[in-house]
Amino acid sequence: xxNVQDVTPIVRRPLHEEATDRLRDLIVxxxxxxxxxxxxxxxxxxxxxxxxxxxxAIKVLATEGLVELLPNRxxxxxxxxxxxxxxxxxxxxxxxxxxxxxxxxxxxxxQINEIRALHYEMLAYHARSDLAGYFKxxxxxHLKIVKYSGNxxxxxxxxxxxxxxxxxxxxANLSKERWxxxxxxxxxxxxxxxxxxxxxxxSLLSDHLAHKLSSVLAALPSRQAA
Amino acid sequence: xxNVQDVTPIVRRPLHEEATDRLRDLIVxxxxxxxxxxxxxxxxxxxxxxxxxxxxAIKVLATEGLVELLPNRxxxxxxxxxxxxxxxxxxxxxxxxxxxxxxxxxxxxxQINEIRALHYEMLAYHARSDLAGYFKxxxxxHLKIVKYSGNxxxxxxxxxxxxxxxxxxxxANLSKERWxxxxxxxxxxxxxxxxxxxxxxxSLLSDHLAHKLSSVLAALPSRQAA
DNA sequence: TCTCCTTTCTTTGTATGCAATACTGTCAGA
DNA sequence: TCTGACAGTATTGCATACAAAGAAAGGAGA
Numbered sequence: 067x068x069n070v071q072d073v074t075p076i077v078r079r080p081l082h083e084e085a086t087d088r089l090r091d092l093i094v095x096x097x098x099x100x101x102x103x104x105x106x107x108x109x110x111x112x113x114x115x116x117x118x119x120x121x122x123a124i125k126v127l128a129t130e131g132l133v134e135l136l137p138n139r140x141x142x143x144x145x146x147x148x149x150x151x152x153x154x155x156x157x158x159x160x161x162x163x164x165x166x167x168x169x170x171x172x173x174x175x176x177q178i179n180e181i182r183a184l185h186y187e188m189l190a191y192h193a194r195s196d197l198a199g200y201f202k203x204x205x206x207x208h209l210k211i212v213k214y215s216g217n218x219x220x221x222x223x224x225x226x227x228x229x230x231x232x233x234x235x236x237x238a239n240l241s242k243e244r245w246x247x248x249x250x251x252x253x254x255x256x257x258x259x260x261x262x263x264x265x266x267x268x269s270l271l272s273d274h275l276a277h278k279l280s281s282v283l284a285a286l287p288s289r290q291a292a
Numbered sequence: 293x294x295n296v297q298d299v300t301p302i303v304r305r306p307l308h309e310e311a312t313d314r315l316r317d318l319i320v321x322x323x324x325x326x327x328x329x330x331x332x333x334x335x336x337x338x339x340x341x342x343x344x345x346x347x348x349a350i351k352v353l354a355t356e357g358l359v360e361l362l363p364n365r366x367x368x369x370x371x372x373x374x375x376x377x378x379x380x381x382x383x384x385x386x387x388x389x390x391x392x393x394x395x396x397x398x399x400x401x402x403q404i405n406e407i408r409a410l411h412y413e414m415l416a417y418h419a420r421s422d423l424a425g426y427f428k429x430x431x432x433x434h435l436k437i438v439k440y441s442g443n444x445x446x447x448x449x450x451x452x453x454x455x456x457x458x459x460x461x462x463x464a465n466l467s468k469e470r471w472x473x474x475x476x477x478x479x480x481x482x483x484x485x486x487x488x489x490x491x492x493x494x495s496l497l498s499d500h501l502a503h504k505l506s507s508v509l510a511a512l513p514s515r516q517a518a
Numbered sequence: 519t520c521t522c523c524t525t526t527c528t529t530t531g532t533a534t535g536c537a538a539t540a541c542t543g544t545c546a547g548a
Numbered sequence: 549t550c551t552g553a554c555a556g557t558a559t560t561g562c563a564t565a566c567a568a569a570g571a572a573a574g575g576a577g578a
Binding site: 306307308341342343344345363364365 | 531
């Protein structure tokens with residue numbers, strides 16, 4: 067018989083979980099604009115379920131900060147203005163710094179190699195100037211670093227905040243210079259991780275996030291004027 | 293007419309919010325033991341509402357990490373074992389360090405004085421060896437520091453994690469030595485905040501949390517054996 | 519024309535009912 | 549004594565129904 071570890075368990079997810087994920091994706095991918103209302107009847111019809119599980123999903127997304135509840139007036143997709151974005155990235159900065167530190171200490175070589183593989187894939191998209199593909203692997207790398215910190219609470223906290231800024235990253239039209247710089251920073255981060263250089267990775271990740279913040283902030287105000 | 297700021301608005305909170313807060317308190321204060329099941333019918337009867345808003349509350353508490361959902365088998369109060377506690381406190385450590393830094397930069401003198409007042413009240417309870425009262429003001433001080441960082445995202449994130457460890461703090465039977473040491477640390481923290489010494493408050497808060505972790509961890513395993 | 523009130527319609531908030539799933543206890547058979 | 553099947557019960561998951569709040573539209577009076 068195969069190793070028990072290899073057997074994937076039978077999963078029958080409850081509707082409200084499915085609804086939460088679907089709705090989260092809709093918001094993160096910008097299919098529902100910030101400020102846009104979530105009509106329960108409409109949404110439940112579109113998702114093919116009743117209002118009860120949908121409402122549970124909305125409450126969950128509200129605690130995640132993706133939507134805002136207006137009592138007796140439903141829910142709207144929460145706005146991600148410059149202030150909130152910078153606040154979120156400040157928090158993510160210290161979380162990533164901690165994650166990098168812990169990953170240096172706790173990650174296995176195999177895990178670091180996995181991140182390295184993602185890094186090279188990301189470089190490929192950068193070489194092709196494929197922004198969407200680049201973002202995808204960029205995301206994956208940052209998430210893996212946090213994941214391989216071995217701190218599950220840290221991972222969950224980070225992931226929740228990340229959901230909120232992913233929307234902004236889609237908007238941010240990276241300049242070529244900033245993009246190149248970010249790639250170089252990633253090179254350094256990976257090197258520090260491979261060398262398990264705790265101090266260095268902490269400062270690199272902090273700086274990386276700070277740069278990301280200023281680059282996104284630079285791109286954002288123009289959108290708000292529109 | 294009185295200043296509009298002074299008039300407290302009439303708030304009629306939705307039942308599901310009320311239920312969330314009540315249930316959260318029940319869990320945080322240990323009225324429902326970790327691992328204890330949340331019977332929807334029973335709880336809804338006790339809280340005087342129907343299962344619908346209660347279920348919404350449970351979903352919210354699940355995303356906060358206070359309860360765990362077992363599909364088709366309801367929800368249980370999540371366990372706070374040593375591993376999870378130390379993970380949580382590690383995250384809270386970097387969050388508090390960031391908060392202290394920002395508070396030094398952003399808090400008004402009045403806000404710092406407010407924290408100072410809480411500090412003296414806490415000292416009073418310490419002098420009387422009133423642990424419960426001490427904890428209350430200890431909590432309040434830490435929350436205020438985070439609040440006066442001026443970063444709302446940071447505050448929310450911190451508060452969510454804090455709800456999870458508050459349960460453990462109730463358990464932790466502080467030794468007299470550790471208690472005295474914690475009070476001295478608080479003296480230093482307040483001094484650094486008053487002097488707006490960014491670097492110092494960062495390291496003080498980090499150390500304070502690290503000490504708290506080891507003290508709580510020392511107290512915890514005995515409970516698990518029981 | 520503008521304002522305010524009234525009425526109607528839409529949408530949310532909550533309760534309830536039904537179906538599906540999981541648990542418990544009993545009993546037959548090995 | 550133990551295992552497995554079965555029935556009965558309790559509990560959750562979801563859908564629906566009703567009540568209440570809010571939004572919108574229309575009309576009377578200034």
